[in-house]
Amino acid sequence: MSVISLLTDFGDKDNFVGVMKGVILKINPRLKIIDLCHNVKPQDILQAAFLLKNSFKYFPKGTVHLVVVDPGVGTKRRKILVKTKDYYFVAPDNGVLDLSLQGENIEKIIEITNDKYFLKPVSNTFHGRDVFAPVAAYLSLGKRIDDFGKRIKGIKHLNLPVPKRVKNILLGEVIYIDHFGNLITNITKDGFKDFLKDSNFKIYIAGRLITKISHSYQEAKKNKPLAIWNSFGNLEISVAGACAKECLSADLKTPIKIIKG
Amino acid sequence: MSVISLLTDFGDKDNFVGVMKGVILKINPRLKIIDLCHNVKPQDILQAAFLLKNSFKYFPKGTVHLVVVDPGVGTKRRKILVKTKDYYFVAPDNGVLDLSLQGENIEKIIEITNDKYFLKPVSNTFHGRDVFAPVAAYLSLGKRIDDFGKRIKGIKHLNLPVPKRVKNILLGEVIYIDHFGNLITNITKDGFKDFLKDSNFKIYIAGRLITKISHSYQEAKKNKPLAIWNSFGNLEISVAGACAKECLSADLKTPIKIIKG
Amino acid sequence: MSVISLLTDFGDKDNFVGVMKGVILKINPRLKIIDLCHNVKPQDILQAAFLLKNSFKYFPKGTVHLVVVDPGVGTKRRKILVKTKDYYFVAPDNGVLDLSLQGENIEKIIEITNDKYFLKPVSNTFHGRDVFAPVAAYLSLGKRIDDFGKRIKGIKHLNLPVPKRVKNILLGEVIYIDHFGNLITNITKDGFKDFLKDSNFKIYIAGRLITKISHSYQEAKKNKPLAIWNSFGNLEISVAGACAKECLSADLKTPIKIIKG
Numbered sequence: 178m179s180v181i182s183l184l185t186d187f188g189d190k191d192n193f194v195g196v197m198k199g200v201i202l203k204i205n206p207r208l209k210i211i212d213l214c215h216n217v218k219p220q221d222i223l224q225a226a227f228l229l230k231n232s233f234k235y236f237p238k239g240t241v242h243l244v245v246v247d248p249g250v251g252t253k254r255r256k257i258l259v260k261t262k263d264y265y266f267v268a269p270d271n272g273v274l275d276l277s278l279q280g281e282n283i284e285k286i287i288e289i290t291n292d293k294y295f296l297k298p299v300s301n302t303f304h305g306r307d308v309f310a311p312v313a314a315y316l317s318l319g320k321r322i323d324d325f326g327k328r329i330k331g332i333k334h335l336n337l338p339v340p341k342r343v344k345n346i347l348l349g350e351v352i353y354i355d356h357f358g359n360l361i362t363n364i365t366k367d368g369f370k371d372f373l374k375d376s377n378f379k380i381y382i383a384g385r386l387i388t389k390i391s392h393s394y395q396e397a398k399k400n401k402p403l404a405i406w407n408s409f410g411n412l413e414i415s416v417a418g419a420c421a422k423e424c425l426s427a428d429l430k431t432p433i434k435i436i437k438g
Numbered sequence: 439m440s441v442i443s444l445l446t447d448f449g450d451k452d453n454f455v456g457v458m459k460g461v462i463l464k465i466n467p468r469l470k471i472i473d474l475c476h477n478v479k480p481q482d483i484l485q486a487a488f489l490l491k492n493s494f495k496y497f498p499k500g501t502v503h504l505v506v507v508d509p510g511v512g513t514k515r516r517k518i519l520v521k522t523k524d525y526y527f528v529a530p531d532n533g534v535l536d537l538s539l540q541g542e543n544i545e546k547i548i549e550i551t552n553d554k555y556f557l558k559p560v561s562n563t564f565h566g567r568d569v570f571a572p573v574a575a576y577l578s579l580g581k582r583i584d585d586f587g588k589r590i591k592g593i594k595h596l597n598l599p600v601p602k603r604v605k606n607i608l609l610g611e612v613i614y615i616d617h618f619g620n621l622i623t624n625i626t627k628d629g630f631k632d633f634l635k636d637s638n639f640k641i642y643i644a645g646r647l648i649t650k651i652s653h654s655y656q657e658a659k660k661n662k663p664l665a666i667w668n669s670f671g672n673l674e675i676s677v678a679g680a681c682a683k684e685c686l687s688a689d690l691k692t693p694i695k696i697i698k699g
Numbered sequence: 700m701s702v703i704s705l706l707t708d709f710g711d712k713d714n715f716v717g718v719m720k721g722v723i724l725k726i727n728p729r730l731k732i733i734d735l736c737h738n739v740k741p742q743d744i745l746q747a748a749f750l751l752k753n754s755f756k757y758f759p760k761g762t763v764h765l766v767v768v769d770p771g772v773g774t775k776r777r778k779i780l781v782k783t784k785d786y787y788f789v790a791p792d793n794g795v796l797d798l799s800l801q802g803e804n805i806e807k808i809i810e811i812t813n814d815k816y817f818l819k820p821v822s823n824t825f826h827g828r829d830v831f832a833p834v835a836a837y838l839s840l841g842k843r844i845d846d847f848g849k850r851i852k853g854i855k856h857l858n859l860p861v862p863k864r865v866k867n868i869l870l871g872e873v874i875y876i877d878h879f880g881n882l883i884t885n886i887t888k889d890g891f892k893d894f895l896k897d898s899n900f901k902i903y904i905a906g907r908l909i910t911k912i913s914h915s916y917q918e919a920k921k922n923k924p925l926a927i928w929n930s931f932g933n934l935e936i937s938v939a940g941a942c943a944k945e946c947l948s949a950d951l952k953t954p955i956k957i958i959k960g
Binding site: 187188189190191192193194195196198199200202203206210219220248249250251252300301302303306307 | 440441443445450470472473474475476477489492493496497498501616617618653654655656666667668669674679
């Protein structure tokens with residue numbers, strides 16, 4: 178247990194992330210702290226959940242994944258610690274861990290209550306510094322996870338938009354837009370294959386028609402949209418050499434239609 | 439001494455910060471380098487001073503806090519190294535350390551002049567790379583601080599706006615706005631209590647009235663402003679679920695009035 | 700070999716960089732990973748090449764410089780590994796290493812083909828994660844570089860705009876604009892001296908006349924443009940206390956004229 182990954186909506190304008198790292202190193206100076214992302218849209222639990230799901234498995238076994246996207250800070254929302262076979266997760270219990278833990282073997286879920294491991298006085302506005310960072314750091318030192326609080330049975334779930342099938346149509350939507358402006362949809366490779374079997378298909382998004390899945394970003398002509406399986410297994414709409422978000426005037430929640438036949 | 443914290447206005451668009459880290463690791467490969475913040479507004483010494491003051495104590499004892507917000511680079515402004523009981527500070531002598539050192543036990547102040555520890559040739563535009571980074575790195579190796587230059591007595595001070603009392607009014611202002619758009623004022627918890635004793639109060643900011651101090655960001659109704667003690671002890675104006683800066687059309691220097699009674 | 704520097708156009712909005720770091724640490728947990736820059740303009744190979752050239756020598760000997768600015772990801776463009784006397788470079792073969800390797804003593808160039816060192820399945824959209832990060836990490840463990848593929852003779856070159864001499868005029872252009880808005884031109888100190896010998900000169904840029912090279916940013920009056928040798932040896936146009944890009948309405952490719960006499 179020598180790595181902590183950090184995922185927050187704290188941005189890079191302030192000292193929030195730096196202070197959390199100071200707190201962590203004060204407790205365990207040997208840790209490696211890796212920034213997963215700090216530019217989650219403020220309080221966007223779904224976006225953070227999506228990023229974590231597509232990231233946590235790439236880290237070394239034993240990594241503590243620390244997530245602080247916490248609109249409920251200072252309220253009675255629970256703070257939790259989850260142990261799976263390979264990882265630890267520390268986060269507010271607001272659904273941010275849900276996508277990552279689906280399909281994982283959960284060994285224990287602890288509600289974090291033991292203030293022995295908190296920075297005092299605990300503020301009402303910055304549990305990242307006062308609760309989550311020190312808990313993650315003590316955990317990395319090998320403290321027993323039962324020491325941090327009491328076992329609970331479940332975590333809060335997220336309402337992720339799921340693609341719908343209506344006759345010969347599979348209807349999804351854009352759930353994430355990356356730095357390049359690529360549109361990531363909730364159509365997964367498995368869902369797509371299961372829907373189509375071996376039928377032909379047409380893809381409609383933002384008034385455009387796409388008739389095949391490309392193998393590289395450069396397969397389409399410049400400024401033409403293409404569909405591609407992205408590196409996390411989602412159907413992604415990109416525009417060769419340009420920003421799909423702008424070219425297609427698309428955004429989060431823009432619908433995508435797969436028509437069979 | 440195995441941690442260096444880095445606070446600059448270099449942003450994240452260029453190679454400036456990465457190059458400083460390369461220089462540091464070339465001298466001391468075992469160091470941990472922690473980014474405190476690099477998005478200080480260009481040449482805004484006050485903002486950097488405020489961030490450092492609210493951060494340095496969270497780091498392990500012996501940390502070297504390296505600050506490069508340096509509008510006077512290449513001029514005759516002094517370069518200084520300060521040792522307190524628990525920390526080292528390396529910075530241009532432009533007031534950026536002032537808020538942090540108030541109330542600290544200063545053991546030594548050195549004007550950095552020994553070019554044995556500089557990268558040569560020393561440029562006139564990037565002392566972060568050529569002077570401050572190598573000095574901090576050699577310091578972390580345990581070099582005696584008197585080796586870096588000659589002792590001096592004081593550092594440059596900052597003119598921080600201080601709240602004023604006029605009869606039954608305490609008049610402050612917004613001195614920092616964070617990534618979420620929260621308005622941090624120069625009204626501190628101690629100053630507030632000392633002014634009010636146990637009297638009632640009204641808070642006015644940007645034409646809005648606030649009549650209590652909240653305990654969490656979610657205590658106000660959506661889109662309503664609230665006042666809260668932030669995690670660094672300053673009175674902060676926030677808007678539940680939104681950006682206070684925009685909702686209140688407020689900015690740096692926006693006045694805040696506390697009326698007693 | 701215990702440091703990897705990372706230069707990408709992945710920005711800081713997504714999990715791409717964090718995931719690459721996870722992959723790297725899973726293979727070599729002892730590495731130090733230093734961010735050189737992730738805000739290269741998407742797919743701007745020239746900008747990345749310029750940043751790398753001005754950075755790589757500041758790092759410890761043995762550093763693996765990993766560059767992922769890769770518009771051709773998923774196509775047949777080559778992936779390469781270059782060993783010089785002091786450093787390793789891992790990148791797509793698209794010219795991004797060209798400026799750095801000019802004048803370096805190249806010991807070996809390998810086309811990376813051995814998929815034993817790739818993450819499987821290899822995606823068509825994220826070779827940073829699936830190819831470049833693991834190759835750099837295994838390299839840092841001391842694997843022989845011939846194990847990664849077959850030797851090749853040359854790398855792709857870049858068309859960098861070079862200053863032109865026309866009679867008594869040296870004509871260059873802005874090739875980079877930094878976070879402060881300073882205009883970095885392709886006029887180098889050596890080229891400038893060689894052109895002028897000891898003659899007088901006038902500098903014209905964006906309709907302004909500058910008649911000397913300043914020694915510090917503060918040498919000009921506020922809001923007046925000045926010319927200065929920047930810390931990497933290029934002629935830079937700055938405006939005292941302001942943003943030169945805005946003040947001069949200049950941009951990339953804005954011409955700069957040095958007139959002799």
